[in-house]
Amino acid sequence: MSDLYGRHKAVLPDWLALYYADPIEITHGEGRYVWDAAGKRYLDFFGGILTTMTAHALPEITKAVSEQAGRIIHSSTLYLNRPMVELAERIAQLSGIPDARVFFTTSGTEANDTALLLATSYRRSNQILAMRNSYHGRSFSTVGITGNKGWSPTSLSPLQTLYVHGGVRTRGPYAELSDDEFIAACVADLEDLLGHVRPPAALIAEPIQGVGGFTSPPDGLYAAFRRVLDERGILWIADEVQTGWGRTGEHFWGWQAHAENGPPDIVTFAKGIGNGMSIGGVVARAEIMNCLDSNSISTFGGTQITMAAGLANLTYLLEHDLQGNARRVGGLLIERLRAVTAQLPGVREVRGRGLMIGVELVKPGTDTADPETAAAVLEAAREEGLLLGKGGGHNTSALRIAPPLSLTVAEAEEGAAILERALRSCVQ
Incomplete structure (x- = not known):
C-alpha cells in the first residue's frame, strides 16, 4: 500500500469510493491523456466522471x-x-x-x-x-x-x-x-x-x-x-x-x-x-x-x-463543434465496440450515444449482473494504460466510457483496442 493511500485511509471516510485495488494518484494531464505519480501515461476514457469535457490542460481555459x-x-x-x-x-x-x-x-x-x-x-x-x-x-x-x-x-x-x-x-x-x-x-x-x-x-x-x-x-x-x-x-x-x-x-x-x-x-x-x-x-x-x-x-x-x-x-x-465530434467519433467507437463484443456472451449490451457509452457485463448465458468481471476489466484496462468508469443499477456491472469531447479517431481506436484485449482476457 502506498504511503498516500495509507494516509487517505487514515483521515478520509470509508465510504469515499476509490477505483482499483492499488489506487493511482493522477498528477497531470494533457489533451486526452493523464499521468500518474509513477510517470505512467493513461488514455482517459472517463474524464474525472465526465467533468473534463473538452481536454486536459487546454491552453484557452x-x-x-x-x-x-x-x-x-x-x-x-x-x-x-x-x-x-x-x-x-x-x-x-x-x-x-x-x-x-x-x-x-x-x-x-x-x-x-x-x-x-x-x-x-x-x-x-x-x-x-x-x-x-x-x-x-x-x-x-x-x-x-x-x-x-x-x-x-x-x-x-x-x-x-x-x-x-x-x-x-x-x-x-x-x-x-x-x-x-x-x-x-x-x-x-x-x-x-x-x-x-x-x-x-x-x-x-x-x-x-x-x-x-x-x-x-x-x-x-x-x-x-x-x-x-x-x-x-x-x-x-x-x-x-x-x-x-x-x-x-x-x-x-x-x-x-x-x-x-x-x-x-x-x-x-x-x-x-x-x-x-x-x-x-x-x-x-x-x-x-x-x-x-x-x-x-x-x-x-x-x-x-x-x-x-x-x-x-x-x-x-x-x-470547435465538439458536439459534432462526439457524434462522429462516438458513433465509430460504439460500432467498433459492438463488433468487438458480438462474440462475447458475457457482454449483454453496448449502448449509448455520442461519447457516452456503456458496456454491460453479465454472467454468460444469463441476465445476472457480473460486477466482479466489470472490476477485473477495469483493472486490466488500467494495466494497459486506459482509464474507464463503471456503474449500473445492477451492482455496478456496466463499464462507462466518457472521454473528453475532443477525442480523435486515432485515440478512439487506441482505447477500443485496449478495451478489446481487457474484455477478451476477463470476459467469457
Missing part, C-alpha cells in the same frame, strides 16, 4: 483561469459579477427556456437540490416523481430521490418519492415490447400512479442515466410523459449534469431527444461546463426561479474564476 486569478478570484454573489452575468446570458439562450433565469452552484448535487427547492415551493407539494435506476446527487434531498440503492444510503428524506418506469429500455416488465409499446406502457403506468396520489411537484429525470450505467428510454418517452404532466400542472426537471453540452452528439442537451412539447420547466447542469472547475447550476422560467419569498445567496456558486473557465470552455466547444 488555462489562460482564462490564470488571467482571472490575477485580477480577483472570488467576491460572492453579494456583488455584481461580470463573468457570471455573461455565462448566465449564454446558458439562458442555449437552454431554449423562454424568459430564463440562471442560478449557479458548485456541483450537480447542489443544482438538483436547488431545483427540488424551486419545484416544491412553486407547486406547494413535497411529492417528487423520479425514475428507477436514477442518480441525482449525494445531499440529503437528492439521495432521497435517487432510484439506485447502491448510491442512496438512507430512506429518510424530506420528500415523498414515487418511482416511475422507463429509464432502462432493456430491463424490467416492458423490456420485450417495441419502442412505441414501451412508451405507451410507461405512460399508462404513470397515469395509473397519478390516479392514486396527490399531484406531485415535479418529475426529475436524466435523459441518459449516468451512474445507472448510461441507460436510456426510447426517444420521445419524456415528451409523452410531459403531456400527462402538463394536464396536471406537474413540472419537468431535466437533470443534464452528465448529458449536457453536446456529449450525446445528436443534441446539445439530452432533453432534445424528447422535445416534442418544448424545453423542460427546469434544467440542471454541472460537470463538463467548467472542464474540471466546480460549476453547477439551474436554469428555469422566471416565474419558477423567482417563486422563493426569502433572500438567498451562493457564497461559491458563480465565483469569478469558475465563470471565466466556463466561458472559455463553452466558447471552445462551440467554436
Whole structure:
C-alpha cells in the first residue's frame, strides 16, 4: 500500500469510493491523456466522471483561469459579477427556456437540490416523481430521490418519492415490447400512479442515466410523459449534469431527444461546463426561479474564476463543434465496440450515444449482473494504460466510457483496442 493511500485511509471516510485495488494518484494531464505519480501515461476514457469535457490542460481555459486569478478570484454573489452575468446570458439562450433565469452552484448535487427547492415551493407539494435506476446527487434531498440503492444510503428524506418506469429500455416488465409499446406502457403506468396520489411537484429525470450505467428510454418517452404532466400542472426537471453540452452528439442537451412539447420547466447542469472547475447550476422560467419569498445567496456558486473557465470552455466547444465530434467519433467507437463484443456472451449490451457509452457485463448465458468481471476489466484496462468508469443499477456491472469531447479517431481506436484485449482476457 502506498504511503498516500495509507494516509487517505487514515483521515478520509470509508465510504469515499476509490477505483482499483492499488489506487493511482493522477498528477497531470494533457489533451486526452493523464499521468500518474509513477510517470505512467493513461488514455482517459472517463474524464474525472465526465467533468473534463473538452481536454486536459487546454491552453484557452488555462489562460482564462490564470488571467482571472490575477485580477480577483472570488467576491460572492453579494456583488455584481461580470463573468457570471455573461455565462448566465449564454446558458439562458442555449437552454431554449423562454424568459430564463440562471442560478449557479458548485456541483450537480447542489443544482438538483436547488431545483427540488424551486419545484416544491412553486407547486406547494413535497411529492417528487423520479425514475428507477436514477442518480441525482449525494445531499440529503437528492439521495432521497435517487432510484439506485447502491448510491442512496438512507430512506429518510424530506420528500415523498414515487418511482416511475422507463429509464432502462432493456430491463424490467416492458423490456420485450417495441419502442412505441414501451412508451405507451410507461405512460399508462404513470397515469395509473397519478390516479392514486396527490399531484406531485415535479418529475426529475436524466435523459441518459449516468451512474445507472448510461441507460436510456426510447426517444420521445419524456415528451409523452410531459403531456400527462402538463394536464396536471406537474413540472419537468431535466437533470443534464452528465448529458449536457453536446456529449450525446445528436443534441446539445439530452432533453432534445424528447422535445416534442418544448424545453423542460427546469434544467440542471454541472460537470463538463467548467472542464474540471466546480460549476453547477439551474436554469428555469422566471416565474419558477423567482417563486422563493426569502433572500438567498451562493457564497461559491458563480465565483469569478469558475465563470471565466466556463466561458472559455463553452466558447471552445462551440467554436470547435465538439458536439459534432462526439457524434462522429462516438458513433465509430460504439460500432467498433459492438463488433468487438458480438462474440462475447458475457457482454449483454453496448449502448449509448455520442461519447457516452456503456458496456454491460453479465454472467454468460444469463441476465445476472457480473460486477466482479466489470472490476477485473477495469483493472486490466488500467494495466494497459486506459482509464474507464463503471456503474449500473445492477451492482455496478456496466463499464462507462466518457472521454473528453475532443477525442480523435486515432485515440478512439487506441482505447477500443485496449478495451478489446481487457474484455477478451476477463470476459467469457
